[in-house]
Amino acid sequence: MQLRVTSLPGDGIGPEVIQQARRVLEQVAGGFGHTLELDEKEIGGAALTKFGHPLPDGTIQACLASQAVLLGAVGGPAFDHHPREIRPEAGLLRLRQALGAYANLRPAVFYPVLRESSPLREDVVRGTDILIVRELLGGLYFGQPRSIEGANGSREAVNTMRYGEAEIDRIARIGFALARKRRKKLVSVDKSNVLECSRLWREVVTRVGSEFPDVLLSHMYVDSAAMALVLKPTEFDVVLTENMFGDILSDQAGGVVGSLGLLASASIGGPVGLYEPVHGSAPDIAGRGIANPLGAILSVALMLRHTFQLPREAECVETAVMSALGGGLRTRDLARAGERTVTTEEIGWQIAEFVRQAAKTGGPSDRVSVSV
Numbered sequence: 001m002q003l004r005v006t007s008l009p010g011d012g013i014g015p016e017v018i019q020q021a022r023r024v025l026e027q028v029a030g031g032f033g034h035t036l037e038l039d040e041k042e043i044g045g046a047a048l049t050k051f052g053h054p055l056p057d058g059t060i061q062a063c064l065a066s067q068a069v070l071l072g073a074v075g076g077p078a079f080d081h082h083p084r085e086i087r088p089e090a091g092l093l094r095l096r097q098a099l100g101a102y103a104n105l106r107p108a109v110f111y112p113v114l115r116e117s118s119p120l121r122e123d124v125v126r127g128t129d130i131l132i133v134r135e136l137l138g139g140l141y142f143g144q145p146r147s148i149e150g151a152n153g154s155r156e157a158v159n160t161m162r163y164g165e166a167e168i169d170r171i172a173r174i175g176f177a178l179a180r181k182r183r184k185k186l187v188s189v190d191k192s193n194v195l196e197c198s199r200l201w202r203e204v205v206t207r208v209g210s211e212f213p214d215v216l217l218s219h220m221y222v223d224s225a226a227m228a229l230v231l232k233p234t235e236f237d238v239v240l241t242e243n244m245f246g247d248i249l250s251d252q253a254g255g256v257v258g259s260l261g262l263l264a265s266a267s268i269g270g271p272v273g274l275y276e277p278v279h280g281s282a283p284d285i286a287g288r289g290i291a292n293p294l295g296a297i298l299s300v301a302l303m304l305r306h307t308f309q310l311p312r313e314a315e316c317v318e319t320a321v322m323s324a325l326g327g328g329l330r331t332r333d334l335a336r337a338g339e340r341t342v343t344t345e346e347i348g349w350q351i352a353e354f355v356r357q358a359a360k361t362g363g364p365s366d367r368v369s370v371s372v
């Protein structure tokens with residue numbers, strides 16, 4: 001199969017984690033007999049520095065000509081003073097729009113091998129396996145009008161939360177379809193006791209839900225959902241929610257299971273899927289070779305599953321990650337005090353090596369293992 005991918009390393013630790021994710025993807029392609037066409041372009045601060053724009057035309061065109069985009073992270077202190085439209089983050093928001101990627105999938109899974117990484121007691125968090133389905137192109141992040149106006153001392157800021165029925169309908173369908181392939185439970189999160197957008201959200205989600213009678217639908221207010229995520233994380237399966245609530249709850253879910261560096265995401269719904277780790281550019285550790293590349297590598301697994309419909313290859317990458325962790329490999333963010341740590345490059349190499357060996361035997365198996 002032909003795999004056409006554009007890689008956008010971006011800023012900070014983005015290039016470091018994407019280098020390892022690419023290495024794993026190359027190994028998957030080579031090992032399972034696929035042809036990989038990998039193009040690399042700039043986005044964010046890297047693009048601003050080179051082209052004066054956070055999302056140059058050449059980057060959009062390359063992304064639209066591919067089947068999937070693998071992105072590192074954007075942003076950094078050097079750009080924090082820039083006006084909103086020419087900040088690195090504006091490039092990412094525009095890319096999501098250009099790709100029509102309206103459904104952001106963010107899995108948060110508890111791995112027993114990393115039990116010490118979760119701040120929660122193991123009996124509370126063991127078994128957590130949540131898929132957050134976040135609407136990505138609507139709500140407060142895109143609603144117009146938006147402004148800061150007035151004289152200093154009496155300025156007023158405005159953002160607009162806006163949702164249309166069609167936007168809610170299409171994300172709800174994605175959520176229910178995914179729940180159908182999992183444990184068949186979907187919690188829709190809103191704030192319908194206060195917000196009109198949420199009242200419409202609840203009505204449309206309920207209507208779509210009637211077409212999926214095999215999926216158990218429930219509704220929660222976002223404040224209760226935030227509390228329940230910490231108190232009873234194992235009770236959640238699919239969480240369906242709007243843009244800002246999803247942004248916040250998915251980071252919280254990441255905290256529940258342990259490390260931000262482990263979290264992967266897929267943004268789908270348009271013609272080209274966008275895959276990126278959930279973390280940012282981590283300027284505090286950039287350039288030191290200590291970033292955790294697992295979120296980026298697990299984003300490759302999501303790409304193989306959702307864009308290329310290659311579940312065996314996706315499972316191979318996920319098993320490779322588990323094998324690396326099971327073998328005791330830890331980047332600094334995952335290690336306990338006194339525990340030996342490995343570099344970004346070392347863990348990436350080991351995972352790629354696992355994939356190479358597993359591919360020879362036709363897929364992941366218990367006989368292939370990675371050790372420290």
Ligand code: NAD
Nearest residue numbers: 073074075076260261279280281282283284285291292333
């Ligand atoms: P961040 O995710 O970059 O970092 C938060 C903390 O987690 C830092 O201490 C960092 O060292 C650590 N961390 C993050 N990823 C890690 C990894 N892979 N391995 C080890 N440790 C890791 O969030 P922030 O500090 O709030 O933001 C930094 C910059 O990133 C800002 O410019 C922000 O706008 C940008 N950002 C970009 C994205 C994106 O590109 N999707 C997302 C969030 C933040």
